[in-house]
Amino acid sequence: MSISSSHTGNALALSSPWAVVPSLGHLDAYISAVNRMPMLSLEEEQEAARKLKESNDLESARKLVLSHLRLVVSVSRQYLGYGLPHGDLIQEGNIGLMKAVKRFDPDQGVRLVSYALHWIKAEIHEYILKNWRMVKVATTKAQRKLFFNLRSMKQGFKANAQEGTHRDSLSSAEVDKVARQLNVKREEVLEMETRMAGGDVLLDPAPGEDGEQAFGPIAYLTDASHEPTAMIEARQRDLMASDGLTAALESLDPRSRRIVEERWLKVNDDGSGAMTLHDLAAEYGVSAERIRQIEVAAMKKMKKALVEFA
Known part of the structure; x- marks a missing residue:
């Protein structure tokens, strides 16, 4: 199912009630189209599900998916508060719907709508957690539960607060209440509230209008002394020097070694070697x-020996 905002869409024309929804440039047109898809009765749903399960009938799978696209649209609206595109939420929910249809067992005694709800939400949840912030905000089961419930619970507390009271953070009593209701630790509630209140910061901001590079955290977070390549090179230099x-x-x-040591390894205060060419020439009775x-x-x-050593 494709929902693309980069293409302009014309009026939707369905040749039959089960025609595949084409790519549309307007999200409202897509939603209008899926809402016109016919619903399946219990008998029709059971028949299609059995055909899919027993003979992998793709036409039956298509009917099951198309008849529940409106469910995905409805569920996706619940997650608009996270600042992610509605079309993307719908597409992720559609993936969850298709997974549900593939695994649905008509003999379980439940309707597909109830079974698919879990898969649709799970796929949307995963998408939100991966894309809401650059850094993952929730990884453990408790954190995920907090992430998807804390926002709505905070809104409920604000609605019940006295008129004229304006505060963004939870009170101590509210923190305890959230922890009890969600069966998590008090510290986890406070940590998640802090995470959700924070925002992403560009490490390397784009240049300003005057063309100069804006100051960003990258300027003071970089530690060149612990950069891996520099550390390896420094280690190699130390090893070569010893x-x-x-x-x-x-x-x-012995003679060549002494000449090198006197000329390069013994240094005077002025940076010159301990002995000059003439000093060594006089000592060995040869010319400079x-x-x-x-x-x-x-x-x-x-040099050759150092190359072999390296």
């Missing part, structure tokens, strides 16, 4: 150029 460097130095001969060549060769060997 075990990796030790392994690379051990791959050198030779010391530089040994240093370059040692660095290449260490």
Whole structure:
């Protein structure tokens, strides 16, 4: 069943009472169409259900679904207060109706309307919980019960309150009453009321009219020091600077190792090496150029050793 607001719809023409409802651009036209679908008598419903159950007769399934589309529309109206599109609620309810028709047993002694009611509500409930907020507001059975009853109970308390009294939160006595009626803990009532009172906040707001990025929570929630990639890279750097460097130095001969250590690992206060090329050249009785060549060769060997270590 498709209810699309992106297409313009013409006047609905049904070739027969059981014609499939086409895609419509106007929700009111869809609702008007399903309300004109004929209802099934008990005998007709039983016959269609048995045909579906015994021989998987799709025409019977279609009749059972179409004759109960008005029920979905009626149920969906009860959930308009959650700010979700009515057409979407109807479509989710239609999915629940089709699940009910598939599982309906005519020998159970109940009408399809009673059996389908549970499936329609369950599907709409699931849709609301997934889409009402970006973050799930209810996960446990108790939380789901609170979510779908707390709003209407609060409205009842407001209606019974004295004229001129304006408050959004529940009083202590009202919290206790809700907890008793729904058989949940008092703390769970308070927590759900807080969750439902809150709203979604964009972590990264869209740019303002002047083109500048608006300030949002992302600016102060980001913790670069604990970003997974940065943490892995930092760990690898620490490992290379300790075990990796030790392994690379051990791959050198004693003279090359001392030259590298004096030139790069021992640093003076001014940032220069502990010994210059000329100092090392005088100690080993060779030219400064030779010391530089040994240093370059040692660095290449260490680089290869570090790559193998990594």
